[in-house]
Amino acid sequence: MPTLFELSGLRFAYPGQAPVLRDASLGLDAGERIALTGPNGSGKSTLLHIMVGLLRPQVGTVVAFGAPRRNEQDFHEVRQRAGLVFQDPDDQLFCPTVAEDIAFGPLNLGKSKTEVLEVVDRTLDRLQLGHLRDRVTHKLSGGEKRLVGLATVLAMEPDVLLLDEPTNALDEATRARLVAILNALPQALIVVSHDAHFRRKVTSHQYRIRDGVIGALEVHCPHAE
Numbered sequence: 773m774p775t776l777f778e779l780s781g782l783r784f785a786y787p788g789q790a791p792v793l794r795d796a797s798l799g800l801d802a803g804e805r806i807a808l809t810g811p812n813g814s815g816k817s818t819l820l821h822i823m824v825g826l827l828r829p830q831v832g833t834v835v836a837f838g839a840p841r842r843n844e845q846d847f848h849e850v851r852q853r854a855g856l857v858f859q860d861p862d863d864q865l866f867c868p869t870v871a872e873d874i875a876f877g878p879l880n881l882g883k884s885k886t887e888v889l890e891v892v893d894r895t896l897d898r899l900q901l902g903h904l905r906d907r908v909t910h911k912l913s914g915g916e917k918r919l920v921g922l923a924t925v926l927a928m929e930p931d932v933l934l935l936d937e938p939t940n941a942l943d944e945a946t947r948a949r950l951v952a953i954l955n956a957l958p959q960a961l962i963v964v965s966h967d968a969h970f971r972r973k974v975t976s977h978q979y980r981i982r983d984g985v986i987g988a989l990e991v992h993c994p995h996a997e
């Protein structure tokens with residue numbers, strides 16, 4: 773099974789601060805679905821940002837899709853194949869309407885206008901969001917924005933999905949819908965989530981970051997964190 777990501781010995785500190793990641797390693801194989809949890813501020817979002825090159829580790833290596841990734845050009849390619857759904861949807865959505873936000877990525881990939889319109893409608897249908905198509909993005913509710921954020925990433929048809937707290941602001945029914953949507957997708961994924969129930973529903977391996985190091989999460993009971 774090909775390895776999609778191999779993160780080895782990552783050390784990362786924000787300027788003037790103690791390291792968030794000290795010696796973090798994690799692998800993701802094709803088709804694999806893994807969850808990452810850990811205390812607030814333990815570096816989960818930081819790790820996802822390093823994977824797509826929004827942050828660079830001071831020590832350690834990121835190998836993605838078979839090649840070491842170091843500079844902006846390397847990560848530009850990674851971002852076309854690994855889609856990050858941000859923890860805060862306002863970091864993801866910047867166009868006037870939902871349809872334009874979803875169209876932005878595929879247009880950037882060079883697809884024709886006709887192809888893009890098809891992708892927009894197909895993606896909205898898949899997420900049962902057709903009713904939001906022409907809505908003004910910044911006026912959506914928190915939960916609606918989160919699903920539209922996922923739609924903008926799915927429209928790029930990435931090989932890997934990186935989801936940062938995807939259940940935040942979702943009601944119970946929408947969370948269940950998200951579980952069904954994710955379980956019907958073919959992509960490998962890494963989900964950062966504090967929601968143990970959700971993690972169990974959508975992933976098969978669970979890891980935890982603590983003190984800058986990633987280890988297997990031992991789940992002793994259904995409500996274990």
Ligand SMILES: Nc1ncnc2c1ncn2[C@@H]1O[C@H](COP(=O)(O)OP(=O)(O)OP(=O)(O)O)[C@@H](O)[C@H]1O
Nearest residue numbers: 786787789792810811812813814815816817818819
């Ligand atoms: N741009 C930044 N500059 C300085 N410090 C930052 C920056 N971004 C994050 N941090 C700090 O780095 C630490 C790790 O943040 P990160 O967002 O990766 O944690 P997290 O595990 O995702 O947390 P949460 O569970 O609360 O979402 C935190 O202490 C945070 O305050």
